[in-house]
Amino acid sequence: MAYKPQAGAQMAAPNVIPMADIMLVLLIIFMVVTPMLQKTHQVDLASVNDPRDMKDADKDDAIVVAVTRDGSIFLGNSKIKKEEITGQIKDQIANKLDKTVYVNWNALCVSAYLDAARVLQLGEARHFALRSLDRILAEAWKPASGLKHVVAYSDPQAKHRDVPGLLDDYAFTTTACLDAYETTAALSYFNFARRIGDAMIERFYDAASGGFFDVEKSASAPEIGALAARRKPFQDSPTPAGNSAAAIALLRLHAYTHDESYREKAQQTLEVFAGMAEQYGIFAGTYGIAASLFSTPHTQVVVVGSGEQADQLYAAAVAPFALGKSVVWIPGENEATPQNLPPALAETIPNLPEVKAGQPVAVVCSNFTCQPPVSEPEQLSTALHQASSGVRS
Numbered sequence: 001m002a003y004k005p006q007a008g009a010q011m012a013a014p015n016v017i018p019m020a021d022i023m024l025v026l027l028i029i030f031m032v033v034t035p036m037l038q039k040t041h042q043v044d045l046a047s048v049n050d051p052r053d054m055k056d057a058d059k060d061d062a063i064v065v066a067v068t069r070d071g072s073i074f075l076g077n078s079k080i081k082k083e084e085i086t087g088q089i090k091d092q093i094a095n096k097l098d099k100t101v102y103v104n105w106n107a108l109c110v111s112a113y114l115d116a117a118r119v120l121q122l123g124e125a126r127h128f129a130l131r132s133l134d135r136i137l138a139e140a141w142k143p144a145s146g147l148k149h150v151v152a153y154s155d156p157q158a159k160h161r162d163v164p165g166l167l168d169d170y171a172f173t174t175t176a177c178l179d180a181y182e183t184t185a186a187l188s189y190f191n192f193a194r195r196i197g198d199a200m201i202e203r204f205y206d207a208a209s210g211g212f213f214d215v216e217k218s219a220s221a222p223e224i225g226a227l228a229a230r231r232k233p234f235q236d237s238p239t240p241a242g243n244s245a246a247a248i249a250l251l252r253l254h255a256y257t258h259d260e261s262y263r264e265k266a267q268q269t270l271e272v273f274a275g276m277a278e279q280y281g282i283f284a285g286t287y288g289i290a291a292s293l294f295s296t297p298h299t300q301v302v303v304v305g306s307g308e309q310a311d312q313l314y315a316a317a318v319a320p321f322a323l324g325k326s327v328v329w330i331p332g333e334n335e336a337t338p339q340n341l342p343p344a345l346a347e348t349i350p351n352l353p354e355v356k357a358g359q360p361v362a363v364v365c366s367n368f369t370c371q372p373p374v375s376e377p378e379q380l381s382t383a384l385h386q387a388s389s390g391v392r393s
Contacts, residue, residue: 204246
């Protein structure tokens, strides 16, 4: 019997390929036609002798002002009056700015402003930085609950949420408080630095393996997979990495307290990342600073007294740059008492005969060993040079 092939069963499903082609064509048509349907104003721009390509004008958030030949002014697609330009542009810019006040970024700015104020003698910058830091300490810090991540939200009408502080918040604020102490000699800032630094260790430090986690462990935090994992930030991107910044804060606390536990935790933190640091290049810059501070004896310059001679001593103290150098100016001998000084300074400064006699002097201390007091700026410059080069007289 001859073989007769049997036809397969007929498929009831429609062929969707032509339908997909039609939808793709329609989509392209809509993409081309839609911009043409928008209502715009024809603007005949004045010709110029030196035209410049404004690439940023094509960005979605660009604010474009155009002036036609007849003097008409357009803000975007809206015609406005000349006297309305400033107000409307300010309103548009204000709506684009995120005015949320974050603790970590503000603490970084506080340190930067205080450094600039100290070197460039900018009184306004100093005042602004201290006011900003005072706000953080008043509104974002509570000894029982720790630091918050946010001081104030951009929208004042939004529901307030207390977000727990991150490692960055604690490390940057500790450093900012130490900078404020060196700027003002107010012991309250040092005390804040020590309490916040201790809270950072308690909440973030990994006692088993060394280093700091980015968030504190919370029993009430929901388990949401990888987002719940605690990490140890190391890479600068672009702000300083939390672990490197924490190590720097601890080393600076050690210099003022002589508490070896701060230095030991900083050392353990640096050792955690020592094997991988060179692979990160410039993104491990803060780690390099922390490692340099650890391997180099710290230098402290304490200026005591007031008047023109004290001014000159302070100027000589802040003039040369040296990594790990700190300068504190105590205005008078009445404030150079043990109860007004950090532990490491309280052991030496109040007992100096020159300080007891009320003479303006400067003392250079390195690695908890102090040189004899000096009263002339030239002598101080020489002592600082010797301290930075490792020479002792």
